[in-house]
Amino acid sequence: MPLNLRIFTFQVIDFAGRILFTLGNLRDLQVLDISDNDLSSTLSSSKSSFLSSLENCKSLLYLSFARNPLISGYLPDSIGNRSSSLRHFDVSSCNISGRIPEDIGKWNLVEYVDFLGNQFSGTIPDRVCVGENNLRYLSLHENQLEGILPLSLTNCSKLQVLNVANNLSDTFPHWLGKLPVLRVLVLRSNRFHGSIPDTTNFSFSKFQISDLSHNYSTKFFFSNLQMVDLSHNDFTGLLPTEFFQNLKSLKEEANYGYGGYQYSVNLTIKGLEREFKIKVSMPIFTCIDLSDNGFHGEIPKVVGELRSLHALNLSHNNLTGPIPPSFGNLAALESLDLSFNKLSGRIPFQLTNLTFLEVLRFSNNNFVGPIPHGKQFDTFENDSYQGNLGLCGFPLSKECSNDKISETAQDEEDNGNGIAFIWKVVMMGYGCRMVLGISMAYIVFTTGRPWWLVRMIERDLRNKVSSWFGKKRK
Numbered sequence: 001m002p003l004n005l006r007i008f009t010f011q012v013i014d015f016a017g018r019i020l021f022t023l024g025n026l027r028d029l030q031v032l033d034i035s036d037n038d039l040s041s042t043l044s045s046s047k048s049s050f051l052s053s054l055e056n057c058k059s060l061l062y063l064s065f066a067r068n069p070l071i072s073g074y075l076p077d078s079i080g081n082r083s084s085s086l087r088h089f090d091v092s093s094c095n096i097s098g099r100i101p102e103d104i105g106k107w108n109l110v111e112y113v114d115f116l117g118n119q120f121s122g123t124i125p126d127r128v129c130v131g132e133n134n135l136r137y138l139s140l141h142e143n144q145l146e147g148i149l150p151l152s153l154t155n156c157s158k159l160q161v162l163n164v165a166n167n168l169s170d171t172f173p174h175w176l177g178k179l180p181v182l183r184v185l186v187l188r189s190n191r192f193h194g195s196i197p198d199t200t201n202f203s204f205s206k207f208q209i210s211d212l213s214h215n216y217s218t219k220f221f222f223s224n225l226q227m228v229d230l231s232h233n234d235f236t237g238l239l240p241t242e243f244f245q246n247l248k249s250l251k252e253e254a255n256y257g258y259g260g261y262q263y264s265v266n267l268t269i270k271g272l273e274r275e276f277k278i279k280v281s282m283p284i285f286t287c288i289d290l291s292d293n294g295f296h297g298e299i300p301k302v303v304g305e306l307r308s309l310h311a312l313n314l315s316h317n318n319l320t321g322p323i324p325p326s327f328g329n330l331a332a333l334e335s336l337d338l339s340f341n342k343l344s345g346r347i348p349f350q351l352t353n354l355t356f357l358e359v360l361r362f363s364n365n366n367f368v369g370p371i372p373h374g375k376q377f378d379t380f381e382n383d384s385y386q387g388n389l390g391l392c393g394f395p396l397s398k399e400c401s402n403d404k405i406s407e408t409a410q411d412e413e414d415n416g417n418g419i420a421f422i423w424k425v426v427m428m429g430y431g432c433r434m435v436l437g438i439s440m441a442y443i444v445f446t447t448g449r450p451w452w453l454v455r456m457i458e459r460d461l462r463n464k465v466s467s468w469f470g471k472k473r474k
Contacts, residue, residue, distance in 0.1 A: 006059075009033040016040075019065070024053025032057075035066040035090065043073035043096060052076060064090040066139065074098030087134050092163065093142040100145055100164075105133070105152030134158055141165035141186065149173050157181075165189050165229070172196045172235065177221040183249070183284065184227040192230070195237025221246040226284045231291045231313065238297040239290070239319070250286055250306040287311035291337065295319060299343075304329045311335040315361065319343055328353045335359040342366060347391075352377050363387045370400045 005026050016038040023032065032054070043051050054060060055078070063086060065071060071094040079101045135156045145167040153159070154175055161184040162176070169191035176182060221242075222228075226249050286309050296318040303312070304326025311334060319341040327336075328350025336354075339361040346369040347362065357376040361384055368390030371377065378394070385391050392400040 005029060007031040019050045019071075021050050021053050023050055024056045027056055028059060029054075029057045030059050031062040032060065033062065033064045035064045035068065037068055038070060039065065039068045040070035041065075041073070043071065043075060045076035045078060049073075049076070052078065058084065060086055062086075062088040064088065065094070066090045067093040069093070069095055071095060072097070075101050075104070077101045077103060079104050085134055088137045089135065090137065090139040091143070092139045095144060096140075097144040097146075099147035100140065100150055100168075102150040102152055104138075104150055105135075105155045137161045139163040140167060141188075143167055149176075151175060154178050160184065162186070168192070172230075177246075181224055182222065183224055185222075185225060186227070186229045187233065188229045188289070189232040191234060193234040193236070196235065196240040196243055197237075198240070198242040223248045226250060226286045228287070229289045230293070231289045233293055235290070236294040236296070239295050239300055239314075241300040241302055244300055244302045244306070247306060250288075250309050252308060285310055286332075287313075287335075289313040291315040291317070293317055297321070299324055299338075301326045303327070306330060308332050313337040315339045315341065317341055321345070323348055323351070325350045327351055330354060331356075333357055337361040338365065339363040340365075344368070346370075347372055360384045367391050371396065 006028050008023070008026065008029060009031060015034075017040070019034065019039050019041040023029070041050055043049055046052065054063070071091075074097055075091075133155050136158055138153075138156070138159060138161065141163045142165065145164075146169065148168060148170040149164065153162070157180060159179050160181055162182065163184070163186040165186050165188040167190055168187075171194040172192060173187075174197075176185065223246055225247055288306075288309065288311070291313045292315070294317065295314075298321035299314065299319060301324040304324055306312075307329060309330055310332055312330070313335070315337045316339070319338070320343065322345035323338065323343060325348040327333075328348060330336075331354070333354050334356050335358060336351075337359070340363070342365065343362075344366040347367055349372040351357075352372050352374045355375055360376075360380045363383065363385060364387035367385070367388040370393040371385060371391055373394060380395065382395050385396060392398045
């Protein structure tokens with residue numbers, strides 16, 4: 001194997017055996033991808049571990065040994081000593097255990113100084129560091145990890161994808177909102193618990209890392225998030241209104257992936273687990289999945305402002321109240337799942353504006369009244385609405401009474417785009433003026449008063465008659 005090798009990859013060929021420690025001799029290595037095999041290794045802090053040997057590969061950009069179930073052990077505390085240029089780190093679906101090292105977010109933060117620019121001697125403070133962290137992608141999901149997310153991840157100012165599904169027990173990591181370009185956050189199937197409070201009540205000061213190369217005084221609060229998967233956890237409380245308000249990238253045109261290697265994210269969309277490959281110059285599939293938690297209360301109206309959202313899943317919670325009519329503004333929505341809640345009221349007819357909608361699940365709620373019809377709503381079947389005893393109309397076998405149909409028609413007329421209401425006012429104005437004019441004419445000609453008005457009308461009438469006869473003689 002040439003020592004100046006830069007790219008070393010063999011994927012999905014079911015290669016078996018131990019991972020060689022000598023990989024660390026490839027000092028010019030930039031890409032190491034040995035994912036989707038049956039390779040084995042025991043990770044540790046020992047110098048004989050292949051992961052420890054990669055400390056010699058200072059130019060390493062891409063490291064993946066994902067989906068090798070025979071790789072076990074734990075991530076060493078020295079994980080922060082990996083390549084200073086590392087962008088992609090994927091160790092998902094292995095058999096790694098233990099806690100996530102606190103230093104995992106300190107790639108390239110190696111020079112320590114005080115605020116006066118003097119070199120420290122002796123004990124190095126943990127919270128004072130400089131340098132630039134280039135990590136864009138971090139995936140640790142489907143392992144046997146435990147504990148909490150390390151706060152050192154706030155150093156990863158270029159991080160775009162964080163996937164730690166099926167691992168941890170923690171409260172919602174608000175501090176990830178400090179990452180300015182974070183686009184994908186997957187915390188699925190963990191033991192995260194508690195509520196998601198407003199960010200205005202949250203302080204970063206108690207653990208803010210003093211990284212002199214970045215301005216952490218700016219508050220981002222997830223403004224660039226486009227994929228959010230918090231499903232299958234133990235979150236409680238109200239749905240986080242301010243969290244939705246901060247999702248600015250979902251209120252605009254769909255953005256693009258970073259200009260480096262492609263990466264993939266597995267999400268459950270439209271009832272199926274799908275892999276989304278995100279490449280440079282390709283739009284990101286946008287989604288929010290908060291299903292299978294303990295959220296309660298009403299759905300915030302602000303959700304209807306997320307115009308570039310493709311999939312929304314709020315199923316299997318304890319949500320109550322109506323569906324906000326503002327959902328009719330979700331022009332890009334392809335999948336909407338509100339099943340297994342306690343939602344009530346009528347299904348807003350504004351949802352018929354969602355012309356891209358392919359999957360609709362409103363089952364097992366307390367909806368009542370006629371099901372809206374037209375456009376995409378004429379394509380959905382019974383299973384989209386089952387478990388709502390108060391619903392009627394197509395595609396259900398239960399027919400609606402005339403009263404319910406007329407009420408729905410009146411709602412559409414009164415609450416549509418407002419044009420019908422405006423024309424009603426205009427026509428009422430014209431009608432009132434016509435009645436008033438006829439009444440005044442009757443009074444004038446029957447009473448002969450006021451005399452000046454009668455004489456003026458007679459004079460105008462004679463002039464018009466004379467003019468008409470003059471034209472006829474010609």
